Amino acid sequence: MAGIGADDEARFVLIDEIDPDAVAARLRGARPGGNFKPAPFSPLGSPRGITRLAMRGLAGTQKIEPTAIPLPEGAPYGRVEIDTDNCTICLSCVSACPAGALQDNPDAPQLLFREDACLQCGICVATCPEKVISLVPQFNLADSAMNAELVIEDEPFHCTGCGKPFGSSRSIERVIDKLSGHSMFSGERQTDMLKMCEDCRVEAMFDKDDRLMDVGERRKPRTTDDYLN
Known part of the structure; x- marks a missing residue:
């Protein structure tokens, strides 16, 4: 007041x-x-x-x-601050937000935020894998608080197999960087699978001419007769 x-x-x-x-x-x-x-x-x-x-x-x-009135920590009104330099637009926060304050754009890799819907519950902070979200408790009297504002956007990443856009360029690049040292993605062919959509990835895994998941012929199982003989 x-x-x-x-x-x-x-x-x-x-x-x-x-x-x-x-x-x-x-x-x-x-x-x-x-x-x-x-x-x-x-x-x-x-x-x-x-x-x-x-x-x-x-x-x-x-x-x-009309302005933003600072509130004490724990107040059910406020906004979120997002480090846009390190956000990959993975949209984990959008899926976790119970109030719909964090939103996505189904037509493009975008993250939007509507302040008047934010409950300051902190679920987005706990869910974010990059830890780039923080809470700012306040009561914004301006009309802009009722509109979904664009926080960050990126170019869509296109599947190297069929060309279909899926995910954001930032998120795919971050996944490739994280898994580059993993033994299952040490080869170029395995890394290329990360650049494919879900359909092309399955086809590549079970391709008859170049089966990425082929581990060779399975060993014949041993039975009791093998030990007795």
Whole structure:
């Protein structure tokens, strides 16, 4: 409330009375003090939407420009800060976000964020494999908080087999870099599989002329007769 210019000391009055009539008289005679002005609004919509309407109305009566009001840690309102230099747009955070604050674009490798939907639950922070997300508790009164803003975008990576776009260039390059030292991806052919879509990858694994997963002829199983003889 202090962020919208309301006088904290004038908002609460302690009534220490035992007699119900005395309490009623105090309530009838109570008047708002300080420079706080009430703001009428229609309580329609979700609880978060009603809170936003009330805060914007009060800010308007105090002639406060719509801005972001800092909140203490643990508040259920705020935004996320993302290190775009190290984000690979893997979209793990989008799948984990329970409120839909983090969104993707089905037509392009993009990460979007809608602030008014963010609950500051921290699931995205725990889910992010690159650890590039942090929480910023605040109450943003600006209209921009209600729109999904573009956080980061990248070029789609095209399958080397069929040319179909899948994933982002950043994510595929990071996977190749992470697995480059693994024994199963030490060869160029195995690494090339990471550059294929799911369909082409399966075809490459079981190709008759060049079976990447072929380990040679299996040894004949030994039986009891082999040991007795």
